[in-house]
Amino acid sequence: MEGLLAGNEDAVRQLYARYARPIFTLGLRLLGSAEAAEELTQDVFLAAWRKAARFDPARGRLSTWLMTIAHNLAVDRLRRETGVTKPHLVLVDEVPETLSADEDEPLMERDAAIRALESLSDAEKRLLARAYFGGLTAREIAQDDGIPLGTVKTRLRTALIKVRRANQDKEWP
Amino acid sequence: MAVTCLGVRELLPELAIGVLAPAERDEVERHLRWCAGCRKEASELGQAAATFAFALAPVPVPHGLGERIVERVRHVAGGPGTPRRARTSAASIVAAMVAVASLGWGAAMAGRAERFEDRANRAERETAEALERFVTQIQNLVPPGQDLPEEQFHLGPMVPTAEGQGGGAVLQLVSPNFLDFSMVIVNGLDPQATNRLPYRVQLLNVAGQVLRAGRIAELDADGGAEVFHQFANKDLSGYSTVRVLDADGVVVLTGGIEGNPSGP
Numbered sequence: 264m265e266g267l268l269a270g271n272e273d274a275v276r277q278l279y280a281r282y283a284r285p286i287f288t289l290g291l292r293l294l295g296s297a298e299a300a301e302e303l304t305q306d307v308f309l310a311a312w313r314k315a316a317r318f319d320p321a322r323g324r325l326s327t328w329l330m331t332i333a334h335n336l337a338v339d340r341l342r343r344e345t346g347v348t349k350p351h352l353v354l355v356d357e358v359p360e361t362l363s364a365d366e367d368e369p370l371m372e373r374d375a376a377i378r379a380l381e382s383l384s385d386a387e388k389r390l391l392a393r394a395y396f397g398g399l400t401a402r403e404i405a406q407d408d409g410i411p412l413g414t415v416k417t418r419l420r421t422a423l424i425k426v427r428r429a430n431q432d433k434e435w436p
Numbered sequence: 437m438a439v440t441c442l443g444v445r446e447l448l449p450e451l452a453i454g455v456l457a458p459a460e461r462d463e464v465e466r467h468l469r470w471c472a473g474c475r476k477e478a479s480e481l482g483q484a485a486a487t488f489a490f491a492l493a494p495v496p497v498p499h500g501l502g503e504r505i506v507e508r509v510r511h512v513a514g515g516p517g518t519p520r521r522a523r524t525s526a527a528s529i530v531a532a533m534v535a536v537a538s539l540g541w542g543a544a545m546a547g548r549a550e551r552f553e554d555r556a557n558r559a560e561r562e563t564a565e566a567l568e569r570f571v572t573q574i575q576n577l578v579p580p581g582q583d584l585p586e587e588q589f590h591l592g593p594m595v596p597t598a599e600g601q602g603g604g605a606v607l608q609l610v611s612p613n614f615l616d617f618s619m620v621i622v623n624g625l626d627p628q629a630t631n632r633l634p635y636r637v638q639l640l641n642v643a644g645q646v647l648r649a650g651r652i653a654e655l656d657a658d659g660g661a662e663v664f665h666q667f668a669n670k671d672l673s674g675y676s677t678v679r680v681l682d683a684d685g686v687v688v689l690t691g692g693i694e695g696n697p698s699g700p
Contacts, residue, residue: 272509376491395453420449
């Protein structure tokens with residue numbers, strides 16, 4: 264990060280080598296085209312360079328920080344393009360449950376992430392996917408499902424806490 | 437709007453997932469600047485939400501994307517020592533300054549409003565840590581081969597006058613090589629007293645000369661605001677007094693900036 268703060272190109276390359284694939288993958292899944300995903304990936308690394316001084320390792324992992332930037336930029340872009348909250352929806356079965364046998368370089372983050380998601384029920388996975396990949400707010404989900412807003416908020420919180428607990432004791436970079 | 441810890445925590449799952457409405461997101465993030473407990477919760481939920489992204493089956497990135505990114509960063513970064521570089525550095529310092537001043541105010545509020553000694557002590561520790569990070573960040577901002585001495589940055593507190601309330605802090609960069617700037621953060625002004633808006637921020641030197649350093653058109657729910665002003669054609673040497681005036685010209689906050697060198 265110190266290299267990134269100083270605008271060091273090698274630092275950008277090192278970050279790229281480690282995190283470009285998951286960021287590009289998230290962009291492709293959220294935005295739906297390789298072109299948009301590439302723009303997003305560029306924007307994420309540029310934002311990381313600009314915001315490097317704000318990164319505090321005591322408050323979270325570098326990987327989480329980068330992925331949060333990516334997700335926020337993607338959701339903001341979709342909202343700008345649609346004018347309101349995003350109608351885009353990713354099917355739940357697009358959320359992988361097992362490692363593919365033909366993955367030549369399975370990331371440590373992915374392995375840990377999949378194991379953490381195993382702590383969720385199918386309904387919880389579906390709910391989080393609708394919010395995280397579908398960009399639906401708790402209010403929108405409550406309206407779609409005809410259930411109280413408070414119930415959706417509680418379920419979202421419960422699901423995230425389950426993942427958080429599953430993540431604990433795992434050593435991510 | 438949620439300004440209490442209880443209200444903020446209700447919104448943290450949606451913040452973590454990235455679907456909070458922009459207005460609510462701004463409100464929550466302002467709270468997180470000074471509330472360590474909610475910030476920890478937000479960090480942990482954020483990590484949990486990011487798990488979903490990492491669980492996706494990775495796809496190959498387009499050929500040459502890495503070099504295109506490096507080229508774009510290089511273009512935006514500009515050459516070392518250019519005005520563009522100075523602006524970027526200032527923006528980074530502003531972010532650190534916001535953290536420092538917000539935490540300072542959090543400490544004051546913890547001691548005055550709730551009088552929980554342990555909370556105040558914790559806030560003070562966080563302030564000290566933030567100040568340490570602030571100094572480190574300034575040092576890190578020096579481009580390789582260049583010298584941007586720490587002594588070119590000057591920090592000072594702001595206190596209320598008899599007619600005012602609240603507090604604040606001011607940061608200045610006074611540099612022979614970079615564009616000078618001032619950053620003023622206020623907190624605890626009366627957000628209900630809209631008739632006192634807009635507030636004006638001024639810098640003064642010993643000769644009584646006044647520089648306009650910004651305008652506060654609105655306050656947040658905590659009576660806070662930030663004003664950043666970069667001076668393209670003005671040397672801030674000697675402008676070591678800062679004051680905030682209300683719409684009637686009444687000074688409500690004042691402060692001194694230690695270490696600001698004497699003007700020419």
